[in-house]
Amino acid sequence: MVPISYYVILSGVLFGLGVIGFVFKRNIITIFMSIELMLNAVNLAFVAFSREFNQLDGLVFVFFVIVVAAAEAAVGLAIAMVIARNRKSLNVEDVDLLKF
């Protein structure tokens, strides 16, 4: 049997990698993927805890998170498309009209 802590730590690692990805990546879409990665890490944690406590609540949360992630994806990609259309670039660093 695998201790629950392993799962939780794995989720922590994945979450951290997501954060790194967000800071590291330049392409809007891949940055967004990093967010998805973070959400997946959350899901893993929920499932693991749910298992630890023998509760179903955690699984329900995962359900919501997935839906939210999907909705976000739809909107996010739409925004990415608008940006791509108007600026001809997907590099997030190019988008700096607003500053100071």
Place this chain on the structure above:
Amino acid sequence: MFILEHLWIIMALPLAGSMLTLLAGRHWPKNYVNLSSVGFPVLAFLSYCELVREFFALSANQIPWIQNYFTWMTAGPFRVDFALQVDQLTIVMLGVVTFVGMLIHIYSIGYMAHEDGYYRFFAEMNLFMFFMLTLVMAANLVVMFVGWEGVGLCSYLLISFYFTKKSAADAGKKAFITTRIGDFGFTIGILMAFWLFHAVDYKSMFDTVANMPAEGMHQWGALTSICLLLLAGAVGKSAQLPLYVWLPDAMEGPTPVSALIHAATMVTAGVYMVARMNPLFSRAPAAMLTVAIIGAVTALYAATIGLAQSDIKKVLAYSTISQLGYMFLACGVGAYAAGIFHLMTHAFFKGLLFLCAGSVIHAMGGEQDMFKMGGLRTKIPWTYSTMLVATLAISGAPLFAGFFSKDEILFDTYAGPNANAVLYGLGIFAALLTACYMFRLIFLTFHGKPRFDEHHVHVHESPKVMLAPLVVLAILSIVGGWFVLPTYWGGKDSFQGFLDPVFSASNQLALQMHPNWTEPPHLLELQMTGIAVVVALIGFLLALYLYIIKPAAAKKVADGTRPIYELLWHKYYVDELYGAVIIGPLIWLSRNVLWKVIDVGLIDGTVNGLAFFSRRVGSGVRHIQGGNTRSYATWVVVGAVAVTVFFVWMVR
């Protein structure tokens, strides 16, 4: 008892004249102005006469007669009533002020006839009368201060009467400010008096000190401090060393002003005040000595300057300073009555001198330089003769008014309870110089050859309205001294006798403090008189020699003693000294350090610097907002790390 009950009437009359003239005079013909502005002083003099009549009906215990009119200031324990008082000293002073004042007003009708601002002149003169009367009749120090400052104001206004002249405006300002410096001391003196007595009215103060034991009086204490501070005020007002500088400049004013304010009345206020405060002064020997020293030194000092001046009014001004020095000397040695006596005679003859000088200037069409005069004796005989009388009086010619008063002072200096031989020496030497410079004035002005262009200057005798006061004053300059006949002539010092209630306590105290002092023999008095006469004669002869017999000698003497002469000519460079040591640095400091460096640079710089700093910080802070999303994410990560690390650390 009408006037005694309503003392304020005497003051109010000139005030009414002033206000009336001021408000309506601009649109009035001259006659109306004359009526109101000369009429009211005349009325004041008449009511003074009535006052004297009523005063003599009072019994001794009713004097001083004090009238409270209203409470002027009150706050906490401090309270000042607007109160007037009359006693013998007041009566003398009132007489001088109202009478001489009235005469000079009359004189001014002629003298000022062609001036612009005729009404203004009279309004201010009347106002001056009002304040001078306030000063004299005040029953407490604060009301006296009202008059004190008021006359200063009028002096300011009248000196700068010809305000379009820069010198006149400067002189007015200088007079006001210089006397203010003295008044600074006066103010603090009043404050201290209140602190000490919790009262500022004469009666309470004097009653309190009257019962004080004599021991410890030589110590330096509050009383001495008060006296010295009050003295500072007196020194300023009476133009003594070191605050005399304003008076010569004050001659920028019209001559009647010089006569009234800067010779007869206002400048004597300091002497009056010291005399009035005699119960305090006599309990502060150090202060007394200071008064005497200042007086004697000033008497001599001003006389020396008087020797070298060319402006007729300036000579008289220095002469005034010198004579005031005598009065201070008198007060300083405890001869208050003598001082007041000299004050009175001086008012007569110095007033006369100024009026005559005015007449001369009038005759010369405005010329004041004696070296551009000469030979006027025949052209303006009335002026000449009256002025000669006055000169004799001031020089101490026997039987003239000045002879008696000055003698008394010198005698008391030499032989009184507070006798001081050195001061006497100074005084007698000053007397010599007095005779010298006064006759120098007479000779330069009236004798010799005319040194002016007779085609352009039409010398003419003054109108009667100007001459009449001259004559009256000339008579007084002679008979004014006859109140006091030296005792060795079997005479009775009736003046001193009259004032005795005011000064007797102080005189007795002086005797107490100098138990070894004995009444000098009559012979001494005679000898002293002789010395004085001889000295005056020497002075006269000196002048005669230098300016009549050998006119060239004067120049030779001047050349021979060039440095001294220059020194005297430039009045010992005191004005320059004050300018270089006090005024200049103060202005420089204010402008370049206080204003430009501290105010604008330091304080405002700090304030604006803070604003600038805020903007710089703002500029820095806004650069956090670089517009790059990755940087933004970095901030979020920073926050997240900080918060979690901090929280975990907190839990530990």
Place this chain on the structure above:
Amino acid sequence: MFPPVQDLYRIAPEIVLCLFGMLVMLIDPFVPAGRQRSMGWLAFAGTLGAFASLRWMFVNPGSAYSGLLRADTFSLFVHGIVIAVAALAILGSFDYLDHEGIQRGEYYALILFATAGMGILAGANELVTAFVGLEISSISTYILAGFRRNALKSNEASLKYFLLGSFATAFFLYGTALTYGATRSTRFEVIDQAIAANGSGALLIIGLGLIFVGLGFKVVAAPFQIYTPDVYEGAPTPVTAVLACGPKAAAFAVMVRVFYGAFGHASHIWFWAIWVSAVLTMCIGNFAAIVQSNVKRLLAYSSIAHAGYILVAFAAASEIGVAAVLFYLAAYAAMTLGAFLILAYVGGTEERRLDIADYAGLGTRQPWVAACFSLFLFSLLGLPATAGFLGKFYSFSAAIDQRLVWLVVIASINSVIGSYYYLKVVVAMYFWEPNKEWTPSPMHAPMFIALLLTALGTIYLGILPDRVMQWAITSAQSLH
């Protein structure tokens, strides 16, 4: 098994808002292009309806949906704010959308949905529900921020808001997960009990920290304020008005519930974080605002500063503190909304007139608009007799009550620094000569009404604040 009917009453405003939102969406396609404005009126009616439906909520207090939601006075108060914000913003949007050529029903529907999300946030009594509510309001506002599709700035605002918002939400979510792992529940009262019983372990406390990241982002607390100026500047101005008031109020509401309710026993831990964050927020907001020349951006920074003042009250960690937060939110909503609406009005087509210099001479050209704007600015500045002052006063008072003197001193000095840039705008309006030729556009009734109401609200809260204050206090009490 199924939730009782009362539960429907307890979410009545949300139901009304969503219904109207959907109605707008449904009718929208059938409305001809020129008549889209009527959708706005429909949405406005929806907000009015929602306002009216608060009555149901009011008479049916209590928990709803097995305790996921609470319909208490607190929730009611926040509902009131967000719905009012939505209503006024809708009124203020008509002309703006017209001249930007984006007059579309979706806009109004999104505002309604966003408001519904905020309403959920206000009432949420459980972290995941809060999360869903947060997402509803966030996603709607992401879209709204980018509503001017052809404006690069609007795109950029939308993108930044979206990316960073999602990033922060992920933190929030992970925090939720960890909290769940630590306390076996995401319900506030259970968390509270668990902390009371077991104390707080690292798991929980990291969870709290991450939740703070997520909520701090929404309430614009430093250093998570970072996106604000850009997003506020880029978003369409009426949307900015909503952004500045609505989500902030809702997020503060949920923050109060989380920090005071769920993590109340850990207040000694989060207190300093709030303290530091408050100071940073105020300083960054105020100092950066000093050097702004774009009024919209200036007001964005100002809204950061105001978040700082609210955090001061928040740091008080007391009932009065909560009341102060609520009151401040109300006051802040009135004045900020008004200020942004003025911006929307003056900004003109394509928001060209946003520089301070563009306001030169407004005092003479349009005295009433200028007077109104001055009122809002003075209120933001904290001048007595305006809402802003009372807000600050109450907030500082709450903090002082908990002996947070230095925090208040810093805050008050900040408010002086802040007054500089508000005054700068006033200076431009009244003291400068107008430098450009420009004819003011006419003001139509909706905008006028919106401005009038915000102005009246600003004055009302400044002079007779007691009633609202009483509500705020009752609300704070209703938390327990």
Place this chain on the structure above:
Amino acid sequence: MQNQSYLLTVLTFFPLLGTFALLLLRGDDHVWIRRLTLITSVIEFILSLLLLRGFDIGNGGYQLEEVHHWIPNLHIHYHMGIDGISLFLVLLTTFLTPLAVLCSWNSIQDHVKEFFAMLLVLEMGMVGVFCALDLFLFFLFWEVMLIPMYFLIGIWGHGRKIYAALKFILYTMFGSILMLVAILWLYRVSGTFDLPAIQGMLSSGLSLPWGTQLLMFLAFMLAFAIKVPLFPLHTWLPDAHTEAPTAGSVILAGVLLKMGTYGMLRFCLPLFPEAAHRAAPIVAVLAIIGIVYGALVAMVQVDLKRLVAYTSVSHLGFVVLGIFVFNPTAMEGAIYQMLNHGVSTGALFLVCGMLYDRRHTYEIKEYGGLAKPMPILCAFFLFACLSSLALPMLNGFIGEFMILIGVFDSQHFAWASWAATGAILSAVYLLWAYQRIALERITVAKNETLPDASARERFILIAASVVILFMGIFSPMFTHRMDATTNALLEQMRTTASYQAQSWQTQVASRTSSTKPTTHEVAMRSVSLERQARP
């Protein structure tokens, strides 16, 4: 007198009513705008005279009080009331406002309606400040009043008006914000914002720890010191005064500065007596520096208005000094001096304004010799100068003298002496200025044909001069009404519970007694400057 209790409210808000009435007028109807404002302010003045009738001379507490609940949740009341300190300050305000209106009659040509509306709002704020007895209400008026002033300077000012306006408002706000913190702390301690209630608590047991008291005192003091302005915090004043329109300067100098000193009397002393006592030497020294420094800097100014502005620094130094020796005489003198300064400096600014109306410059060197073309104006100018330089029988003397008496009587010889030098310097700078303006020869040809004071201007100047003279002669009419209050104030200081400076307590006690010293005491003291405590 059933409705007398509403007098203060009416008085405070009547100008606001006038403002609303103004707003109904057409913007270009300048004549009626001016008339309406004048009527409003004159009626206000007449109303304020009713205060004198309702005022009970023997009562040292607050009078004509009005208390209503306002914000019960914060225990804030609408509490108005006056005492001997504020009575005349209200009158001063209502007196100066009509003058300010009159002096702006022709000089304001742009945005006339707004100008007069601002002036009336300002009046409301000022009256409110002096009447408010609730700390919150006080603060409200205190801050609200800034805005009209800010606009007056910023819109109708001259030169660097924007800089001046911003400097004015930021300076003041910076000071007052810390006062707000202190007010809140006071609320935390006492649970109320009501001043009389707090005073009551302080004298019946509520004790503020020393450190707290000091900090709160400093916070209050900072606000007031900036307003006064006390020495190093004064730099806003020359700018604000110089750039403001005449009416603004008159009000600013006449009333606004008094709010600082009023605040000290109203709050710093009674609430924090111990802190006030310990801080007194520093405050007094700053005040004296202000007196001398202000005078010296005024002396070298080249701009007439700036000169007058610096004289305010000097004169207000006297007032602060008078307040911080805790002596009834000095305190009454200080209050009196506040009134004097309001009238005298107000008059000076009015004259400045009249000169400006004619020549549009304040540069002293642009003038000179004006006494020739305009004797009446110059006469009044001189009169105002004389009042300002404390000539006896004019108002300035009474105030200064009482202050000095009080200071000296409290054993502070050096303070009094240094302060008295201010009297010399004031003569220097005022007479010098007068000389450069009015005397000597006319140097600028334009000045030769300047018209003398018009009837309106004469009326203004006469009104001011009459008050100057009246106050110089009939001072007891004023001080009688202050006596009870100052005694009550000192009593309050003494009875405050936390107050521990025992030795000083006895000193105060001795000072309030008006018994005359005995001969023996005088004799003892006359030989040394040490003062023995009286039994």
Place this chain on the structure above:
Amino acid sequence: MSVAMLVFIACGLFAVLGAVGLILAREPVHSALSLVLVMVALAVLYLLLGAAFIAAIQILVYAGAVMVLFIFVIMLLNAGVEVRTNLSHLARWVGLPLAILFLAEMTYSLFHEYAARTALAAGGAVAGPVPASTEELSMKLFTEYVLPFELTSILILIAILGALVLAKKESA
């Protein structure tokens, strides 16, 4: 070492590798495929944890729908190789190190926490092999959590609306 552990290690490794791949890949498509790898690995882990339903959703919705959407958009926008610009010094010198620090901190803290917890409860392992039944899950979803569930519908509505508003071609 049990089978479960082996599976865990394998999947965990895949997940981490996938995540790292996501970060390091320069082609967006590679990143997307790496993310799919992570998701699939996680789905296996869910199965291991007895959450079969969630695993299914993970595959269907996430890996299936969402990731397809991603790839579709990448193709649509023709997103090329990621340009590694470094305009943000902050992100490079502060953000990245801190993000790594954050990773380390999370790992360490969780590790530490669980070490402590294990010591306390003496049973850090899974409580029991009770697989969650889909039926119970749905009951919970429709009763206790019906509100958020309904709310998600609104959310999806908004998402549709948003995509429509933002991505719709100008109708001119």
